[in-house]
Every structure is written in C-alpha cells, then in structure tokens.
Amino acid sequence: MHPITIGEVARQAGIRQSAIRYYETEGLLPAPGRVGGRRVFGADVVDRLRVIKTARELGFTLDEIRTLLHGFSPDTPPSERWQRLAAKKLLEVNALIVRATRMKGLLEKGLRCDCVTVGDCILHDCSPPVTLGRRRIA
Amino acid sequence: MHPITIGEVARQAGIRQSAIRYYETEGLLPAPGRVGGRRVFGADVVDRLRVIKTARELGFTLDEIRTLLHGFSPDTPPSERWQRLAAKKLLEVNALIVRATRMKGLLEKGLRCDCVTVGDCILHDCSPPVTLGRRRIA
DNA sequence: ATCGCTCTTCAAGTGGACTTGAGGTCAAGA
DNA sequence: TCTTGACCTCAAGTCCACTTGAAGAGCGAT
Numbered sequence: 001m002h003p004i005t006i007g008e009v010a011r012q013a014g015i016r017q018s019a020i021r022y023y024e025t026e027g028l029l030p031a032p033g034r035v036g037g038r039r040v041f042g043a044d045v046v047d048r049l050r051v052i053k054t055a056r057e058l059g060f061t062l063d064e065i066r067t068l069l070h071g072f073s074p075d076t077p078p079s080e081r082w083q084r085l086a087a088k089k090l091l092e093v094n095a096l097i098v099r100a101t102r103m104k105g106l107l108e109k110g111l112r113c114d115c116v117t118v119g120d121c122i123l124h125d126c127s128p129p130v131t132l133g134r135r136r137i138a
Numbered sequence: 139m140h141p142i143t144i145g146e147v148a149r150q151a152g153i154r155q156s157a158i159r160y161y162e163t164e165g166l167l168p169a170p171g172r173v174g175g176r177r178v179f180g181a182d183v184v185d186r187l188r189v190i191k192t193a194r195e196l197g198f199t200l201d202e203i204r205t206l207l208h209g210f211s212p213d214t215p216p217s218e219r220w221q222r223l224a225a226k227k228l229l230e231v232n233a234l235i236v237r238a239t240r241m242k243g244l245l246e247k248g249l250r251c252d253c254v255t256v257g258d259c260i261l262h263d264c265s266p267p268v269t270l271g272r273r274r275i276a
Numbered sequence: 277a278t279c280g281c282t283c284t285t286c287a288a289g290t291g292g293a294c295t296t297g298a299g300g301t302c303a304a305g306a
Numbered sequence: 307t308c309t310t311g312a313c314c315t316c317a318a319g320t321c322c323a324c325t326t327g328a329a330g331a332g333c334g335a336t
Contacts (some may be wrong), residue, residue: 090245097238099192107228
C-alpha cells in the first residue's frame with residue numbers, strides 16, 4: 001500500500017500525466033493527497049484510470065464516465081441517474097459488440113477476398129477488378 | 139435502381155447531409171453524379187455510409203476508413219498498405235470486443251451489486267457504503 | 277550549491293470531425 | 307408570380323478531449 005507519484009500512475013495506467021490532471025479537474029478522479037505540493041496517489045487510482053481508459057475507447061464521453069464513476073451523489077434520487085445511464089450504456093455496449101463483430105467479419109473477408117465481381121465486397125471497392133483467373137493481381 | 143437525393147441518402151443511412159458532403163470532400167465517397175447541380179447517388183452509397191458509420195463508432199479515424207475503403211490505389215504497392223491496415227484494425231477490433239465485453243460485465247455487475255465492501259466495485263466507488271443489512275439503501 | 281529530474285499551475289493551443297450560417301440556385305405547386 | 311422546400315458552396319465556428327508551453331518549486335546526488 002505504498003503511495004505513488006503521478007509519473008508512476010501514468011506509466012502503470014498508460015495515460016499521460018496531463019490527462020490525469022485533466023481528469024482530476026473534470027471530477028473523474030478524487031483529489032489526491034499532497035506531499036510537498038505533489039500529488040500522491042493510492043494504488044487503486046490505477047484501476048480507476050484503466051476503467052476510464054477502456055470506457056473512452058468504447059466511446060463513452062467524460063460526462064458519462066463521470067456519472068458512472070460517481071454513482072449516486074447526494075442530490076440525485078438514489079442511484080437512479082446512475083442506473084438509467086448504466087442501463088443505457090449497457091445497451092450501447094451490446095450494440096457495439098455486435099457492430100465490432102460485423103466489422104471483424106468485414107475485415108477478415110477483405111483480407112481474403114478475391115473481389116471478382118464489382119460489389120462483391122463493400123469494404124474496399126474492388127472496381128475496377130483487375131483479375132487473373134479468380135485471383136486479384138493488383 | 140433509381141437514383142436518390144442526398145436527403146434520402148441521409149435519411150436511409152442516418153447521417154446528416156453536411157456529414158455526407160464532408161465525407162465526399164475528404165475522399166471517403168466517390169463524387170456522385172449531378173443533375174441540375176444536385177448530387178444524385180446510387181443506392182449503394184447507403185451501404186458504404188453505413189460501413190463508415192460503424193467504423194467511426196468503433197473508433198476508426200476518417201483517415202483509416204479512407205484507406206480501408208480505397209483499398210489498393212495505383213501508387214501503393216498492390217494492396218499492401220490496405221492489408222497492413224486491415225490486419226492492424228482487425229487486431230484492434232478484436233481487442234475492442236474484449237474490452238467491450240469486460241465493460242459489459244462491469245456495467246452488469248454495477249447494476250446488481252450491493253457494494254458492501256469498499257473496493258467491491260471499481261466502477262462506482264461505493265464509499266461510504268451506506269448499507270442496511272446487505273442491501274444498499276442510499 | 278547547482279545540476280537534473282520530476283513535479284506544480286495556468287492559460288492557450290491543437291486536432292479531428294463535423295456543424296452552422298450566409299447567400300444563392302432550382303423546380304414544383306398555389 | 308410568388309412561395310416553399312430541398313439543395314448548393316464556402317468560410318467560419320464549435321465541441322471534446324486533451325496537449326503544450328511558460329515559469330517555477332522541491333529534492334536527491336555530485
């Protein structure tokens with residue numbers, strides 16, 4: 001349970017110091033303790049940052065992430081706002097998985113496609129389909 | 139096979155006209171025909187736009203999408219650039235699916251969690267865990 | 277004590293992806 | 307004919323999420 005510096009946190013979470021400070025000002029991270037003016041974090045902040053990072057990569061806005069992380073604040077009806085958002089984002093994540101899977105299929109298809117017919121392949125338009133036998137040559 | 143207006147395309151693809159024009163200037167769409175100055179699209183552009191939309195939602199940049207859509211241009215080594223990017227994006231999409239699945243788990247957990255212990259739940263910090271028996275009350 | 281390193285704040289800048297606004301064209305309908 | 311609605315171009319604006327830069331402070335090692 002030894003405290004770590006912002007530099008160490010940044011390294012471990014794969015996020016820049018500037019971004020970490022930014023998240024702090026934006027209320028995504030609790031204000032850490034200070035020693036000699038410098039931030040001192042508990043190790044748990046790294047997990048939090050990793051969650052933030054993942055959420056960002058999934059297209060969540062900082063606003064949404066803030067709400068999700070805060071959970072229930074004193075002023076909101078107990079956890080209702082949270083639940084609503086979580087449920088919504090859950091649907092979105094599910095949709096994202098579907099789309100990602102479809103895109104995966106497209107990319108795989110593109111990587112092994114012959115593209116003989118125009119419109120064979122949406123992803124890269126294979127027109128004009130310069131072919132040699134069934135195999136694409138250029 | 140009747141040609142459609144930009145308005146119709148926008149409606150069908152769920153993308154604004156301004157965005158469609160923007161994609162055209164950015165080279166993500168081939169310049170459509172004109173009738174009386176107005177764009178006239180083939181119906182296939184809708185599919186293309188849907189692919190673009192999905193790709194954007196998955197975090198692809200327009201730059202990447204352009205390359206993926208173009209496939210092999212005359213000047214690039216035959217489809218090499220395309221294949222490289224496609225392979226890279228395939229890895230990324232796979233990683234995305236993993237992360238999305240993890241996030242899904244987090245959200246589901248958050249939606250049914252009791253959060254008795256601090257650190258029980260990363261997603262929303264359950265401290266102070268105001269509890270009644272095992273059930274969270276506020 | 278001074279070098280080098282990491283850290284600090286704060287304001288301003290950046291980049292990507294669009295959107296918005298102004299000002300204009302065109303065709304159909306009342 | 308006049309209006310309405312959908313379209314056009316082009317420049318400028320906007321939003322989000324950071325990043326960058328300037329100017330400086332604390333601290334361990336030489």
